[in-house]
Amino acid sequence: MNPVADFPELTAPGTDRRVLQLTDDPGFCYPLYYYVPSLTPDGYLVYHRAHDGEVQLYSLDLDTGASTRLTDASATDTQWRPWCTDPGAGVLDHRSALNVPRGKVVYFDGVDVRTVDVDTGSDESLFSLPEDRVAIGQNCVTPDGEWFVYIHHDRAGFEAMFEGGDVHRHRSEGTVLAAYHLDSGEHRTLVRIDSPIHHVLPYDDEHFVFCHPATENGILWTDIEGGWYSHLRTKDEFGGAVCHHLATARGITYEVLDGSAGLRAGRYDPFTHDRFEFRLPDDFGYTHTGYDPDGKLFFYETEGERGHEIRYLDRYREDGNHEWRQVVGDWPTYGDRQKSHFHPRMTPDRDWMVVVLGDDATETNQIYAVDVADLTHSAGVPGVD
Numbered sequence: 001m002n003p004v005a006d007f008p009e010l011t012a013p014g015t016d017r018r019v020l021q022l023t024d025d026p027g028f029c030y031p032l033y034y035y036v037p038s039l040t041p042d043g044y045l046v047y048h049r050a051h052d053g054e055v056q057l058y059s060l061d062l063d064t065g066a067s068t069r070l071t072d073a074s075a076t077d078t079q080w081r082p083w084c085t086d087p088g089a090g091v092l093d094h095r096s097a098l099n100v101p102r103g104k105v106v107y108f109d110g111v112d113v114r115t116v117d118v119d120t121g122s123d124e125s126l127f128s129l130p131e132d133r134v135a136i137g138q139n140c141v142t143p144d145g146e147w148f149v150y151i152h153h154d155r156a157g158f159e160a161m162f163e164g165g166d167v168h169r170h171r172s173e174g175t176v177l178a179a180y181h182l183d184s185g186e187h188r189t190l191v192r193i194d195s196p197i198h199h200v201l202p203y204d205d206e207h208f209v210f211c212h213p214a215t216e217n218g219i220l221w222t223d224i225e226g227g228w229y230s231h232l233r234t235k236d237e238f239g240g241a242v243c244h245h246l247a248t249a250r251g252i253t254y255e256v257l258d259g260s261a262g263l264r265a266g267r268y269d270p271f272t273h274d275r276f277e278f279r280l281p282d283d284f285g286y287t288h289t290g291y292d293p294d295g296k297l298f299f300y301e302t303e304g305e306r307g308h309e310i311r312y313l314d315r316y317r318e319d320g321n322h323e324w325r326q327v328v329g330d331w332p333t334y335g336d337r338q339k340s341h342f343h344p345r346m347t348p349d350r351d352w353m354v355v356v357l358g359d360d361a362t363e364t365n366q367i368y369a370v371d372v373a374d375l376t377h378s379a380g381v382p383g384v385d
Contacts, residue, residue, distance in 0.1 A: 002349075030356045054089055149178070310328045
């Protein structure tokens with residue numbers, strides 16, 4: 001990422017790192033969910049803008065600073081339930097996916113699945129879900145740009161899960177993990193499971209990780225041929241519940257939110273089943289694993305006194321006396337649920353960390369870039385050093 005435009009410059013609390021404010025729009029601005037890319041090769045950042053009862057996709061030209069609206073969706077039930085707040089009408093919130101090689105975004109306008117070219121704005125229909133189905137999870141495109149992989153559920157059954165304001169995940173039946181070939185139009189059912197699926201992301205062009213069964217917070221694994229899935233790192237086998245997990249060049253990184261061994265983080269190789277875990281600091285609260293595509297830097301967003309902070313593992317030590325440093329000190333955010341999290345991710349060139357932070361002047365969250373060009377890796381980590 002090379003932000004050339006004259007973006008406002010700030011300093012991060014706690015570290016005085018250089019921070020660029022990339023958006024200054026009305027309402028809340030946030031990229032596509034941090035498991036999947038939001039940057040195109042030719043310098044556009046794709047993001048949501050939720051404002052005045054509407055949520056649409058926009059692009060930011062990092063050379064000029066110009067923002068362009070990409071979608072004109074009109075779906076009325078866009079909330080990603082139960083994990084986020086209602087943003088209003090428009091695109092289905094948090095469920096769009098960027099096709100990086102082709103520079104296009106796949107998005108849902110209700111049951112209609114469409115794609116828009118980030119550069120030209122050209123928009124076309126791909127296919128439609130049956131009216132009795134609903135897209136419920138965060139989706140992805142394979143790195144080669146050929147397959148859109150997405151999650152859908154029986155509409156009536158999904159709505160029944162939230163009767164009375166409670167989440168009855170055990171009621172789920174027939175969730176489908178599906179794939180659509182963006183050239184031939186072929187549809188495939190990869191997995192059918194009686195549990196909601198919340199995320200799917202590509203490990204490579206042929207393999208996918210997804211989560212997570214109603215009775216087991218863990219990492220699941222399948223491929224583009226489908227018809228099967230397997231469990232990787234599970235609570236029953238290793239203890240503690242894995243929540244957020246990310247596919248990197250060096251394995252799947254994750255955090256373990258509970259268990260007798262305390263808050264932990266780790267990396268898992270889905271082909272060899274090698275597992276590496278370590279304790280997180282005792283003062284960490286609710287935690288999100290940060291995303292480094294290369295899997296070299298282990299960093300985490302956790303709760304602070306006023307908002308959130310980001311810390312990275314500076315040096316891993318086998319005796320457990322790990323060295324930790326801040327990237328961003330305690331920085332407040334606004335709003336609730338997913339819109340209140342930093343969701344930090346390193347850019348492919350590893351010079352910047354894209355984060356969602358609070359703008360005190362407007363009491364909204366906007367998109368920022370933190371200069372991390374000096375952070376090469378977490379020292380001492382097996383397979384990294």
